[in-house]
């Protein structure tokens with residue numbers, strides 16, 4: 443499912459998108475790699491796409507500062523305790539395609 447163009451993504455800036463099936467996804471670029479996670483913090487449901495990429499592949503929630511590894515969805519820092527979902531990503535002709543949930 444098409445989500446964005448690669449050229450729209452910057453390493454330090456998460457991008458929130460809503461897919462045609464209604465999924466809210468946050469895209470994070472790390473060089474040539476692009477990661478997709480659910481755009482919802484499990485702590486208080488804030489949109490993670492409003493946060494910051496504070497280190498390579500580390501997304502920080504803008505509300506209370508929870509941090510997640512966008513490669514695995516794992517929590518790196520509370521107050522969140524639950525991991526976030528990650529999705530398959532494929533790039534075709536400069537277009538970012540999102541597949542099924544991985545975790």
Ligand code: FES
Nearest residue numbers: 483485486503506
């Ligand atoms: S809503 Fe994300 S850390 Fe609280």
